[in-house]
Amino acid sequence: MPAWVRDELEALRASDSYRTLRPLEGPCGARVRVGGREMLCFSSNDYLGLAADSRLAEGAARAARRWGAGAGASRLITGTLGLHAALEQDLARLKGCEAAVLFNSGYQANLGVLTALGRGGVILSDELNHASIVDGCRLARARVEVYRHADPADLERRLRAHAGTSRKVVVTDGVFSMDGDLAPLPEIMEAAREHGAIVVVDDAHATGVVGGGQGTAHHFGIRPEGLVVMGTLGKALGAFGAFVAGPKAVRDLLVNRARSLIYTTAIPPPVLGAAGAALEVLGTEPERVERLAANTRRLRRGLQEAGFAVPDLPTPIVPVILGGNRAALAWSERLWERGFWVHPIRPPTVPEGTSRLRITVSSEHDPADIDALTEALADLLRSDPAARQAPEAQA
Incomplete structure (x- = not known):
């Protein structure tokens, strides 16, 4: 050694x-x-105490009996099963978005969305964002501006400095995982809208938790049009994996550009079955x-x-x-x-x-x-x- x-x-x-x-x-x-x-x-x-819930275990077992133990390939080859498509539709409805696409983890989702949307442009990132966002910014080959934590005025100032840049992405945790505070999403969206930027919200610790379980945007009463929302299936929803929800055009771009989606085997059927059961519990309880x-x-x-x-x-x-x-x-x-x-x-x-x-x-x-x-x-x-x-x- x-x-x-x-x-x-x-x-x-x-x-x-x-x-x-x-x-x-x-x-x-x-x-x-x-x-x-x-x-x-x-x-x-x-x-929500769902990780050991028997209904999730039974959902996983049912999916395994019908669909098998593995997806068999990456999503763009033969790995997209009917289970993937159905769960993506349910997740889009949960977030009030046009479409959603599954990723194998929240880490991979953040890498995929930031490298696909931010490449060659400017990414403006809250200074206390999750490590996966930090790494996504690094891999995006973009100029990265780190704005003061939960400070829309500092964000707006930095956006103004990049007025001539067409590709701008603002990324923030919805609920910050180490402090438990919420991003000031209404003010962030207002600043981004004024300067033509896309807003990406990491809702890993908000999904199933705030906004009646629908997340940060719903907590603030914000219509999610134009938002790109990452959520996980392995925290409040008790299973594993993640997703990105937003406009259909963003979903289509991720399918074509997100390397952490394209170059990995798809989520296996038992995990999808457990996640689907968790959404049912969230809706009925x-x-x-x-x-x-x-x-x-x-x-x-x-x-x-x-x-x-x-x-x-x-x-x-x-x-x-x-x-x-x-x-x-x-x-x-x-x-x-x-x-x-x-x-x-x-x-x-x-x-x-x-x-x-x-x-x-x-x-x-x-x-x-x-x-x-x-x-x-x-x-x-x-x-x-x-x-x-x-x-x-x-x-």
């Missing part, structure tokens, strides 16, 4: 940045079994989304009362910012000892000096579960009052 590999691993350990994997001993859910213990899990993106919202309010209110700098937001992602890596690791470990799995998040996922606990709540958490976590965190704050709270990083 080359020495530089060992050196890099040692550097990660020395900076409290080393990561390991913890295998679950059963399905993901509000309660999980790991390391021989049952834990209350406040770290997953399974916001709106109370799941309502229960998620109620649990979100309970968690945020409880943390505020305990002295944490937590804003009033409608999303189930609640960061407790502690500053250094060591503090985040220590708090996570102390919660683990009390039976709570709350994952520490460190750079480069978040900016230096903002290491945190990223708490996520599910529709399937009992109110008592949430209260118990709040009490445990309040105990930690009382024992470690020097832990830095940074409301400006969560606003």
Whole structure:
């Protein structure tokens, strides 16, 4: 093994940045079994508790029995099944868009849409966008302008500076995955419309969560005409894969230009069957989304009362910012000892000096579960009052 590999691993350990994997001993859910213990899990993106739902498992089994285990090829060869076409129509309806196209993951979707739409032009990207958006910008061979987080005025100024550029793309997370705040989508769309730019919204953490489950645009009451929306099937919808919804012309361009769609084997039938079942549950059980919202309010209110700098937001992602890596690791470990799995998040996922606990709540958490976590965190704050709270990083 080359020495530089060992050196890099040692550097990660020395900076409290080393990561390991913890295998679950059963399905993901509000309660999980790991390391021989049952834990209350406040770290997953399974916001609606569908990952282990028997209806999704049965949907996967039905699809496998009829369509087989694999798609057999990429989408543009022989890999487009009737299941793909039907699910894409359902996803377009969910987002209120003309058309949709499936991708194998949210990461691949963002790479595909940004390289296809942004190539040779200008991409304007929020400074706290997801890593997959950052990498999509890098691969697009475009000029990339990074605007201040959730700052439409800075975005408008940068758009104005590129008035002579015909191909302009504005890209933003809808719900930001590490802070839980929402992009100011109405103002972003207004600035983009004035300057002839396409708006791409990453709705990975908004689909099934806000706007009655339909996402960021619906949360703000915005008609989605002209929007390009990426969503995932593997978070609130409990399955796997992703999609891009928007105008039919954009869908057609992606089919012809998105390399991360063209050059990979299509999503297999069991995954499509599970995703289709999840959409059915979302449509017939709106109370799941309502229960998620109620649990979100309970968690945020409880943390505020305990002295944490937590804003009033409608999303189930609640960061407790502690500053250094060591503090985040220590708090996570102390919660683990009390039976709570709350994952520490460190750079480069978040900016230096903002290491945190990223708490996520599910529709399937009992109110008592949430209260118990709040009490445990309040105990930690009382024992470690020097832990830095940074409301400006969560606003």
